[in-house]
Amino acid sequence: MLHEEQELRDALVKHGHSLFIRGFSHGATGNMSVRLADGSLLLTPTGCSLGSLNAGNLSKLDANGALVHGPPPTRETHMHLACYAANPACRAVVHLHSPFATAFSCLDGLDSGDCMPPLTPYFLMRIGSVPLVPYCKPGSPQIGEHITQLMPGRKAVLLANHGPVVCGESLDDAVDNAEELESSARLYFILYGHETRTLSSVEQSCLARKRQR
DSSP states (O other): OOHOOOOOOOOHHHHHHHHHHHHSSTTTTOEEEEEESSOEEEEBBTOGGGGOOGGGGGGGEOSOOOEEESSSSSSTTTHHHHHHHHHHOEEEEEEOOHHHHHHTOOOOOOOOOSSSSOOHHHHHHHTTTOEEEEEOOTTTTHHHHHHHOOTTOOOOEEEEEEEEEEEEHHHHHHHHHHHHHHHHHHHHHHHHHOOOOOOOOHHHHHHHHHHOO
């Protein structure tokens, strides 16, 4: 257990630094968590930049969500707990204020059931549908309530005027998923105003079957 925990602590620091220096988070925005084999969680602390995480100064919660040791966890902890409860396969959660996905979350008239267009097979194979969580004040427990309803069977949601929340079967997987979502949002803005071919319903169904195998 100690070996597993240290590896995950080091991985949180590594990914946090990488996401920060590549502009996926800024200042003290964004937060991450990972679940250990015994159900306990490691989370990034509140008010801490992802670029300055310290492996020995992360927040640890027990399987019931109570703080075991370390500084107070991110104020979005309820959001992370909701992701784990809603998706049994989830072993890590990444919430970013990455620029293109956050900009996309500010658009008016998005389809709340599946807000991102099917532009590439890679997005559909890795992410699939992305529902939109209605705007809530950051840190509001309502975000967790919405995620409890929307996350089952999915890997990501988009928080209106806020940014993406992405799950993965490992921390590496969650980060890869978050990067794929940001890439798809970026493609949307690159293509904006151009005649664009999205993947057909038949093509999407084929990719969904492949993702489920």
